Structure formats: structure tokens, C-alpha cells
Amino acid sequence: MAPVAVSELAPEQIVRLEETGPAVVLLDQRRLPDEVSEVRCTSAAEVAAAIQDMVVRGAPAIGIAAAYGLALAALRGDDLAEAERVLAASRPTAVNLPWALARMRDEPTPARAHTLHAEEVERCRRMAAHAAELFRPGTRALTHCNAGGLATGGYGSAVGALRAAAERGLVASVLVDETRPLLQGSRLTAWELEQAGIRHAVIADSAAGSLMARGEVDLVVTGADRIAANGDTANKIGTYSLAVLAAHHEIPFYVVAPTSTIDRDLPDGSGIPIEERDPAEVTDRFQARNPAFDVTPAALIAAIVTEDGVHRPPYAL
Numbered sequence: 597m598a599p600v601a602v603s604e605l606a607p608e609q610i611v612r613l614e615e616t617g618p619a620v621v622l623l624d625q626r627r628l629p630d631e632v633s634e635v636r637c638t639s640a641a642e643v644a645a646a647i648q649d650m651v652v653r654g655a656p657a658i659g660i661a662a663a664y665g666l667a668l669a670a671l672r673g674d675d676l677a678e679a680e681r682v683l684a685a686s687r688p689t690a691v692n693l694p695w696a697l698a699r700m701r702d703e704p705t706p707a708r709a710h711t712l713h714a715e716e717v718e719r720c721r722r723m724a725a726h727a728a729e730l731f732r733p734g735t736r737a738l739t740h741c742n743a744g745g746l747a748t749g750g751y752g753s754a755v756g757a758l759r760a761a762a763e764r765g766l767v768a769s770v771l772v773d774e775t776r777p778l779l780q781g782s783r784l785t786a787w788e789l790e791q792a793g794i795r796h797a798v799i800a801d802s803a804a805g806s807l808m809a810r811g812e813v814d815l816v817v818t819g820a821d822r823i824a825a826n827g828d829t830a831n832k833i834g835t836y837s838l839a840v841l842a843a844h845h846e847i848p849f850y851v852v853a854p855t856s857t858i859d860r861d862l863p864d865g866s867g868i869p870i871e872e873r874d875p876a877e878v879t880d881r882f883q884a885r886n887p888a889f890d891v892t893p894a895a896l897i898a899a900i901v902t903e904d905g906v907h908r909p910p911y912a913l
């Protein structure tokens with residue numbers, strides 16, 4: 597494959613703090629790709645509401661938004677304990693949210709939040725370079741949800757791996773699960789891959805198994821929202837099904853995530869809180885259930901890639 601020149605959104609286009617105002621400004625991911633617009637949040641409570649409503653989403657990106665939200669509260673002279681409480685409660689599954697807030701607690705300044713943001717993007721670049729080593733020339737990958745720059749505040753984790761592998765000329769094509777019910781795959785990942793010039797095709801989530809059976813998938817690569825110490829991994833609902841399918845078809849299933857997504861306080865995935873979102877996101881006509889995440893057992897994961905390198909089982913993260 598010819599190497600691909602990979603373009604990407606700048607981190608400050610995804611999430612930033614404007615000190616005059618002041619406001620946290622978020623690219624509105626609910627409206628992409630049809631409309632590129634921003635939401636201005638002028639309080640920590642507004643940032644928390646934007647995280648809950650998925651104006652900004654993706655584990656590292658919500659941590660970064662929360663960090664800017666706490667810096668915003670400090671600039672306004674607000675009650676910081678209350679601001680932290682509201683931000684921490686906005687979404688339960690991604691550990692990046694409490695991780696980022698804990699790092700802001702002793703110095704809730706714009707400078708600290710900027711540093712945290714820049715470090716997350718740098719972690720993405722490092723883990724993507726490690727993950728690219730898992731690709732061979734002509735690799736046909738499959739990914740789920742959106743683990744791109746939109747989800748990490750820049751560059752991306754799983755999509756970062758695809759970018760880095762594409763730059764090395766190793767990616768033939770990417771199958772993109774549409775990711776029911778909020779379509780992060782068909783709206784966000786497909787848009788990012790289009791901008792990056794990486795060949796891709798959106799599929800219905802339920803098409804993945806039959807395309808694996810036909811020999812059209814060489815590897816699966818996803819991001820993560822919380823990884824327990826033993827490697828059990830929470831990610832977007834449907835990830836577990838994909839990992840089971842990949843195991844059945846003897847296709848490697850890789851997780852790419854920064855160390856800010858590892859929760860060493862949890863020995864295994866049974867303690868990961870799973871967000872149940874509004875059933876109306878699935879259907880408002882009938883009773884519905886809407887678990888937003890699932891947990892993939894470590895035994896189904898061929899490698900977990902962080903900025904430190906490629907970890908293989910048995911995991912002791």
C-alpha cells in the first residue's frame with residue numbers, strides 16, 4: 597500500500613479553555629459530520645451537562661473537558677469541591693474523568709489543564725506508534741465506536757493506531773461499525789478516516805461476524821473506557837460481542853488506550869460501573885434498555901497497547 601498523508605483536527609478545535617469570557621468551548625460531536633459547530637460552556641455545571649449530553653465524548657476527551665471545567669470554576673471563583681462533584685458525576689464508566697479531576701485538585705489552573713491535554717495527545721502518538729507494529733502490509737482492520745482524535749482531544753487511540761499504520765503504508769481498508777444507537781462509528785470515525793484519506797466502509801454492527809467468516813478482517817482494534825488491573829476492558833456496547841466473534845474466527849482483538857484509562861484499583865472488570873443511558877436513544881416507542889458499555893474479558897484480548905508499549909496476556913497492568 598502507498599503510505600497515506602494523514603491530516604487531523606487540532607486539539608484546540610476539539611476542546612479548549614478561553615480565559616477571556618471565560619468558557620470551555622467544545623466541538624459539538626452530536627452534530628458531526630453534517631454540521632461543524634461549537635458549544636460554549638460558562639460554568640462547570642454546563643461542562644458537566646455537555647459531557648452528559650455527549651457534546652464531547654470518548655474517555656480521554658471527557659477527562660480533558662472536565663479538567664478545563666475545573667479550571668473554569670477556579671477562574672470564576674466558584675466552589676471547587678462542588679464543581680468537581682458535578683463534573684465527576686456526569687458519566688460513570690470512563691475512569692479518565694476521575695483521573696483527570698484528581699490531577700487538577702492541587703492546582704486547578706488553566707496551565708495544568710493545558711498540560712494534561714497536551715500529555716494525553718502525546719500519549720496517543722506514542723501508543724499509536726507501538727500499535728502500528730501489529731499491522732502487516734495490506735491489513736484489513738475493523739473498528740468499533742469512535743476512538744479517534746474527537747474521543748481523545750487529538751490524534752486518537754484506536755484511530756491513532758490506524759493513522760500511524762496508514763502512514764507506514766500498512767492499511768488496505770477499515771471496516772467501521774456504525775455503533776448503534778448513537779452512531780459514533782458512522783458519523784465520527786468514518787468522518788475522521790475520510791479526512792485522513794484512509795480507505796474505509798461503514799457496516800451495520802451485525803455485519804461484522806459474517807465479514808469475519810468471509811475472511812475480510814485481519815484484526816480488530818478498539819479503544820477503551822476503563823481497563824481493570826487484569827486486563828478486563830470496558831468499551832462501547834458491542835465491543836464484547838466483537839471480541840467473541842474475533843476469538844471464534846481466530847482474528848486478533850487489540851485494545852489501544854492510554855495509561856489514564858487503566859484503573860489499578862479494580863482487580864477485574866466486575867467492578868466497572870456500566871452507564872445506562874436514556875432508553876429513548878434506542879426507541880421512544882417501546883420499553884427499551886440502553887447499557888452504553890460492556891466489559892470484554894482479558895482472555896479475549898490479544899494485546900493491550902498503551903504509551904508504554906504492547907502488553908500481552910497474562911496482563912498485570
Ligand code: MRU
Nearest residue numbers: 653654655741743747819820832
Ligand atoms: O459513549 P462514548 O461515545 O463516550 O463511548 C466512547 C467509547 O466507547 C470509546 O471507544 C472509548 O471512549 C475510547 S476513546 C479513545
